[in-house]
Amino acid sequence: LEGRVGEPRPKYVHTSEKGLWGQPTVLNNVETFANVPLIINQGAERFRSIGTERSKGTKIFSLVGKVNNTGLVEVPMGMSLADIIYKIGGGISGKKGLKGVQTGGPSGGIIPAQSLDTPVDFDELARLGSMMGSGSIIVIDEDTCAVDLARYFVDFLCSESCGKCLPCREGLKRMREILDAIKSGQGKKSDIQTLQDIAELMKEASLCALGRTAVNPVLSTIRHFREEYDAHIEERRCPALSCKSLVKYSIDPEICIACDLCQENCPQGAIYKSGEGFQVIDQSKCIRCGICFEICPKKVRAIVKESPGRA
Ligand code: SF4
Ligand code: SF4
Ligand code: SF4
Structure with a gap:
């Protein structure tokens, strides 16, 4: 609500930034409320003694993704992402390398592995193009494609957008179209600038925080993983071997033991036996589902998965 009923509406003020009757209004957040009895019982100084200069107290994170120990963790503000992921989370699952983390929910930015020493507080996350947001930390491993990840969150936010204002409603859809094109090898060099232009407009002109922060996954992946966007656009190659349209499966006849598992499944x-008795993949029939890659015995690994790029 903005102003009392009957009062003239002030110009150029986002209605979403005012509380009831134009006054500050309590944020209905259980985590925030849970701090109140502690502050009353133990005193504000005790609360302020924990955390960083500008972010006080503790924070509960939902630690999920490619990490060994998932769940809710409560840590003092200022603990580094590395300590949260490795000391509490037990490291990356599946013995994979870490690519980065996404903080703050779907509208958060992706922080690269090189910045893991960052102390987690409101200011530091914002400096890296992300935010505290809903308090989630999603751990991302090396098999994740940055473009695909940005597309995933933009798609989610498309369905979250209420559609009231044009920058968010149309901006998200246009960004999703462009990311789809890049993922399928149809991207243009100008696409990155277009994505950045749409994002800037959304940040400036969206009515509420959803639209203004929805650009974070796109802007942060362009900022930290630009080389992956370039590989998709200029070479039609997905370095993470994740984007289906840009991946190819083949069988190494030197390794294949002709067990027929891939053909049967x-x-x-699309898999047939060549005259020499080894399996071959008919690329014109293959839909790149990856079943053969998964089913080939781990001790053999005769299926080759690659992203060869533009011929
Ligand atoms: S920014 Fe998005 S969610 Fe917010 S009012 Fe506009 S369309 Fe709705
Ligand atoms: S990727 Fe899927 S469709 Fe292609 S050959 Fe393997 S199992 Fe068949
Ligand atoms: S599953 Fe692997 S080893 Fe068996 S036939 Fe297929 S490629 Fe060869």
Whole structure:
């Protein structure tokens, strides 16, 4: 609500930034309320003794993604991302390398592995193009494609947008279209600038915080993983071997033991036996589902997965 009923509406003020009757209004957040009895019982100084200069107290994070120990963790503000992921989370699952983390929920930015020493507080996360947001930390491993990740969150936010204002409603859809094109190898060099232009407009002109922060996944992946965007656009190659349209499966006849497992399980009937008795993939039938790659015995690993790029 903005102003009392009947009062003239002030110009150029986002209605979403005012509370009831134009006054500060309590944020209905259980985590915030949970601090109140502690502050009353133990005193403000005790609360302020924990945390960083500008972010006080503790913070509860939902630690999820490619990490060994998932769950809710409460840490003092200022603990580094590395300590949260490795000391509490037990490291990256599946013995994979760490690519980065996404903080703050779907509208948060992606922080690269090189910045893991960052102390987690409101200011530091904002400096890296992310935010505290909903308090989630999603751990991302090396098999995740930065473009695909940005597309995933933009798609989610498309369905979250209420559609009231044009920058958010149309901006998200246009960004999703562009990211789809890049993922399928149809991207143009100008796409990155277009994404940045749309993002700047959304930040300036969206009515509420959803639209203004929805650009974070796109802007942060361009900022920290620009080389992946360039590989998709200029070479039609997905370095993480994640984008289906840019991945190719083949069989190494030197390694294949002709167990027939891949042929029996291919949903497309794309695998056949060559005259020499080894399996071959008919690329015109293959839909790149990856079943053969998963089913080939781990001790053999005769299926080759690659992103060869533009011929
Ligand atoms: S920014 Fe998005 S969610 Fe917020 S009012 Fe505009 S359309 Fe709705
Ligand atoms: S990726 Fe899927 S469709 Fe292609 S050959 Fe393997 S199992 Fe068949
Ligand atoms: S599953 Fe692997 S080893 Fe067996 S036939 Fe297929 S490629 Fe060869």
